[in-house]
Amino acid sequence: MAQLQLKGIRKTYGNAVQETLKGIDINIESGEFLILVGPSGCGKSTLMNSIAGLETVTEGSILIDGRDVTHAEPKDRDIAMVFQSYALYPTMTVRENIAFGLKIRRMPKEEIDAEVARVAKLLQIEPLLDRKPSQLSGGQQQRVAMGRALARRPKLYLFDEPLSNLDAKLRVEMRTEIKRLHQRLGTTIVYVTHDQIEAMTLADRIAVIKDGELLQLGSPKEIYERPSCRYVASFIGSPAMSFIPLKVERDGGNLRASLRSADDDQMYVPLPEKLAAYEGKEIHLGIRPEHITQPLAHKAGQEATSSGKFRIEVTEPTGPDVMALIRINDTEVHCRLDPDHTVDPGEPAELMIDLSRAIYFEAGKEARIDV
Known part of the structure; x- marks a missing residue:
């Protein structure tokens, strides 16, 4: 678990006048589940990639447990990321996919095997360990992608629209799995979605972003009952206000x-x-x-x-x-x-x-x- 601080994060591409991120300030407590929500193109994925080190920020600082990682390489931030596309290696088995990051870190084989077994049991994918990704359903592939992230035991987990490729029924099931996982492990999670139902059901706090600007940061109850502005009021809730x-x-x-x-x-x-x-x-x-x-x-x-x-x-x-x-x-x-x-x-x-x-x-x- 880790505390994450975002201080005055700004992002501009090239010589563009329009900023993609406009001075984002968020403090995320250790063990907190924060969801970044907003319409497509609002800057939430850019902010997520900046936290991961996949994007460089134009201005501001990113601190993990008080350590400034603004300009650190992704591998030095101790962050695991679950992508929308799962990003599994098609030629590797589930076991090999989960173990891959651990092998790169040169962990002993006994420790790798034990960690793969722990994660497989946690996510209930033990019968799938010898299958290839092409032999798995979308929900099973999502579990494997989560397992690969969990096996690293990083300080911070980032989820970038992980359920958007699943059908409606499976999305509901996976929301429950992610919620249960967070309650069990108490991990710090930053989660990006454009689905306000996901935001309301999963988050400890929600950050509503529009056009690169943080409009409101608060609990789901606060966002729903006391929206800061008309846009937040109309975006959260179905049917809308x-x-x-x-x-x-x-x-x-x-x-x-x-x-x-x-x-x-x-x-x-x-x-x-x-x-x-x-x-x-x-x-x-x-x-x-x-x-x-x-x-x-x-x-x-x-x-x-x-x-x-x-x-x-x-x-x-x-x-x-x-x-x-x-x-x-x-x-x-x-x-x-x-x-x-x-x-x-x-x-x-x-x-x-x-x-x-x-x-x-x-x-x-x-x-x-x-x-």
Whole structure:
């Protein structure tokens, strides 16, 4: 296990004006599972390769356990990397693939055999040791690639989109395996993915990156419930958060806003007093699908909840839920309903909106309004 510190990491290619990485600062504690998440081309793989020593940084420093490795060769950083493509040697058996790095380090044969046996047992690939990669499934090849990394017992593990080539069912299974492995070994892991489900299920902390800039660093719960900006709010969560334009009004002593359905039915919802500075102005309400539901008895009468009728445009049964699409203030909005609560597309339905966890944004701006 090792502590990793990234200080002011910048990366520019050639004479390009646009920076690929824009001053990334992250401290990763020993034994922590950090996930770098963001869209394709955001710079997360460049940052990963910089940590591994496969890319040179333009500015900043990389420290492992306090030792500056910014300009150290990859072999001198004591890092193991699992690639998207697995990068197994096709002519070697599984046993030889796992042992290869240990042979390069000139470990005694007895120690190599013992380490291969340990890793094979840990990953449950003992029956595969004498097979070639071409004889393995995608999930089995991924286990072998992980085994090769684990056999080295490095200070730090890097995973670069390791599950992206697997089918959906196998991805779920391998996520569980990686999670179990981390809990068992307590290793320090930096993991790159564009899949926000992987990020939410695996990470101790998530770093959301866009256009080479770190937008937010926090636990999955923090990222999901208190996103720092509109982009993070929309990127994390499936279906994504809905953003409803509304005008802040005052009715007597209380702030409120009007929500209008596709049929022009109107309901009013209460707003926090901290939005008083926006009275008479338009803001955007950010709300997750699970906060718009069928009427719930245990929430009825709560200050932050309101009910009204909205026309159901589309329903998408998922098994445990029904995702429904409605329209509020001329904006498409997702809601999450109980599968036993019958709603029909094209028909109005009574829905409950819970604003206790709503997030507010200034119209046309990224920053969240603190309330």
